[in-house]
Amino acid sequence: MTRKRRVAFPRMDNYNVALNYLVETGLDCTCVMAPPMTRRTLELGSKYSPDFVCAPFKYTLGSMLELLQEEHVDVLLETGGVCRLGYYGALQKQILHDLGYHTEFIDLASMGKHKARGYYDVLRRINPDASIPKALRALKDGVQAVRYIDAIEDRVRRDRGFEVQRGSMNAALDTFLAELSAARCRRALDCAYRKASQTLDNIALNKPEHPLRVGIVGEYYTVMDEFGNHNIERILAYMGQGVEIHRWMTFTHRNLEYNEQADLALIAPYVRYSMGPTTSATLAAALRYAGAGFDGVIHVKSFGCTPEVDAMAVLQNISVDRKLPILYLSYDSQTADAGVQTRLEAFYDMIDMKRKKQS
Numbered sequence: 004m005t006r007k008r009r010v011a012f013p014r015m016d017n018y019n020v021a022l023n024y025l026v027e028t029g030l031d032c033t034c035v036m037a038p039p040m041t042r043r044t045l046e047l048g049s050k051y052s053p054d055f056v057c058a059p060f061k062y063t064l065g066s067m068l069e070l071l072q073e074e075h076v077d078v079l080l081e082t083g084g085v086c087r088l089g090y091y092g093a094l095q096k097q098i099l100h101d102l103g104y105h106t107e108f109i110d111l112a113s114m115g116k117h118k119a120r121g122y123y124d125v126l127r128r129i130n131p132d133a134s135i136p137k138a139l140r141a142l143k144d145g146v147q148a149v150r151y152i153d154a155i156e157d158r159v160r161r162d163r164g165f166e167v168q169r170g171s172m173n174a175a176l177d178t179f180l181a182e183l184s185a186a187r188c189r190r191a192l193d194c195a196y197r198k199a200s201q202t203l204d205n206i207a208l209n210k211p212e213h214p215l216r217v218g219i220v221g222e223y224y225t226v227m228d229e230f231g232n233h234n235i236e237r238i239l240a241y242m243g244q245g246v247e248i249h250r251w252m253t254f255t256h257r258n259l260e261y262n263e264q265a266d267l268a269l270i271a272p273y274v275r276y277s278m279g280p281t282t283s284a285t286l287a288a289a290l291r292y293a294g295a296g297f298d299g300v301i302h303v304k305s306f307g308c309t310p311e312v313d314a315m316a317v318l319q320n321i322s323v324d325r326k327l328p329i330l331y332l333s334y335d336s337q338t339a340d341a342g343v344q345t346r347l348e349a350f351y352d353m354i355d356m357k358r359k360k361q362s
């Protein structure tokens with residue numbers, strides 16, 4: 004019997020669960036899951052990264068190095084992107100090569116314009132014997148798994164600050180992710196989602212009619228990666244009487260359902276052109292939160308992220324025009340938990356006082 008090829012990719016928060024499904028059921032390979040991000044991941048990545056790169060480069064390089072140091076990996080995948088992320092795969096491949104790792108490296112950014120042909124070639128490189136219909140079915144299911152993850156996380160984000168039994172929503176999320184991870188067919192995916200929805204329905208909440216509401220906006224990777232943003236959603240949710248947290252930026256919204264023209268129309272009073280991979284979405288989300296009467300917005304980005312630096316000047320204008328408090332958080336490898344915590348506490352105090360003054 005031939006050994007299954009071992010496929011890995013850098014950690015991407017909870018979406019790894021969906022990629023695991025795709026590799027195991029669609030490509031007939033063994034998925035080697037990267038360990039959760041820790042300080043060590045970041046230190047490893049920073050050690051071998053050029054100083055000026057943005058933090059996602061360091062996180063993903065550190066994650067790949069941990070995988071290669073601890074596991075046998077046949078194929079390592081790196082994603083592409085529309086900012087300089089598109090060049091990162093090539094650079095990371097060179098760094099790993101210079102460090103003596105010669106694992107097959109597939110850079111999805113190098114697929115060129117013909118995406119369908121590119122994906123077909125990638126599939127053949129990973130497993131020449133993989134069945135195309137089976138891979139397509141698994142891809143469809145994997146996309147559904149991503150939608151499920153985003154839907155469950157959205158509920159948890161909104162309500163975890165108000166649970167009667169502290170930690171019950173996080174526990175439900177962990178169980179859901181474990182079940183999704185073990186699923187090997189669409190029925191099991193659907194079942195895990197239904198079960199998690201019911202569990203969340205049954206969790207007792209002590210939620211006021213008009214809770215404080217905060218929208219999180221910003222750069223794709225840092226905004227979604229809990230370790231990378233130092234758990235701001237969890238920390239803020241539990242402050243004071245609880246905070247309802249919203250975040251538009253998810254894989255589902257940005258990659259599966261995105262309508263950039265609609266966002267550009269919304270932000271037209273502030274900008275005339277698309278400004279980068281997530282900038283229009285960041286500005287549009289901030290305007291929607293302002294329109295819905297949110298108490299504040301937190302802008303999250305990696306240090307040196309050019310598209311989101313551009314967004315900040317426009318956010319200042321939105322903040323003044325719409326009287327919307329905005330906290331700006333910029334992360335690099337030196338960012339410490341205590342600094343983030345202090346700034347969140349100050350922000351919470353400010354929006355809480357503002358709300359009390361208004362009522």
Ligand code: SF4
Nearest residue numbers: 057086088305308309
């Ligand atoms: S969006 Fe910004 S932080 Fe993210 S990869 Fe691109 S430049 Fe780096």
